[in-house]
Amino acid sequence: MLKGRHLLDPTDFSPGELDEIFDFADQIIQSPAQFNHLCDSSILATLFYEPSTRTRFSFEAAMLRLGGNVVGFSEPTSSSVAKGESVADTIRTVACYADIIVMRHPKEGAPRIASQYSPVPVINAGDGGHLHPTQTLTDLLTIRSVKHQLTGLTIGCCGDLKFGRTVHSLIKAASRYPDNRFVLISPKELRVPDYVTADLATKGIAYQEVERLDDVIGNLDILYMTRVQKERFFNEDDYVRLKDVYVLNAEKMRLARQDMIVMHPLPRVGEISYDIDDDPRAYYFKQAKFGMFVRMALISKLLGVS
């Protein structure tokens, strides 16, 4: 039963519950018009304490396509947050007006605080460099649609694995499916946090940490590219030094298998060359569309209207 639940961490829902969401997303993809009035009279609040284009648009578009309404802010300066209001108080107030809340926050764990004070479902739309569970739903739905399975995959994650919340979430969620293994490709400075590898080690899941993409790209079923995020660095020099370490281009794609797919949570900056956009293995824009459908399914399930 997903009605009334929060989604803060990609493992908050069991694989069976995720399947329920993915199955419903598939139904929406098949005939979206059929669900145009599913959320009539419901209100989604989008609290974005940090800039976002696709996640916020995707949530708002999802709610509007379900017939619901949207309120919220896209930057904290235009809300009472600028006056110093706490997360707890903002949430208790917003929950008086909205049926479901989506929150993005630069501080890690903020949506968990929100959930502790909210009588309505809270969805984590990204908290600092920590987690981004709805991107993970998007990623898993994309993989399921293309590969027709979520098991037995070699998943390469490349780029900023330290602050890349989409990567942390994906590893956490995909490690629950049998026989998946992970290849973590990053410079030493941007390796995944200890808690991520500690989890993999505890569960006995195979992973390797490498620095060169060329050496491993031929072994991958999925290559998940990420952007080195300027906003996560406290030191500008470190960002400049690391931002262009990995660039996926046509030359590197020649080393990859024909059935490998390239994913990216977007936006990209320079880590994927435009010359591979037309490669049939490039899935990042299709992935963005899956994002809206899976959010439609998620909202419906949490509101209990599906």
Place this chain on the structure above:
Amino acid sequence: MLTITSIKNGIVIDHIHAGLGIRMFYQLGLDKADYSVALIMNAASTHMGRKDIIKIENNVDFDVTMLALIDPNVTVNVIEDEHIVRKVKPELPERVEDIIKCKNPRCITSVEKYIPQVFTLVNRELGQYRCQYCDEIYTVGKD
């Protein structure tokens, strides 16, 4: 040679890793004690080389599991009539609130001060705890 008399009734916390005694002293609030307390730092130890010891001349009641969060290898000796009547090896608690502070500057607890700092034990062998909010790992005796 430094001489500190033995205590008649009270508690001796022994085998504290050298350097951690003072942290334990403050964590137990002993800086505010109105009874006799001794913090011995860098005492010679056959097994440890150097160790810290805390002697408390009073039957104080405190949560010994909390000591394990600072140093899991300590021994708590309960003294009655100048004799050790009980030795306790504290165990790491499953959940701790407002004892460990999250060191992640991006954690929400760094700005929203009304939130309790909650950590849960994830690996007893390695003494690893995880912040409930940001998943940052705290390793006992290292952080």
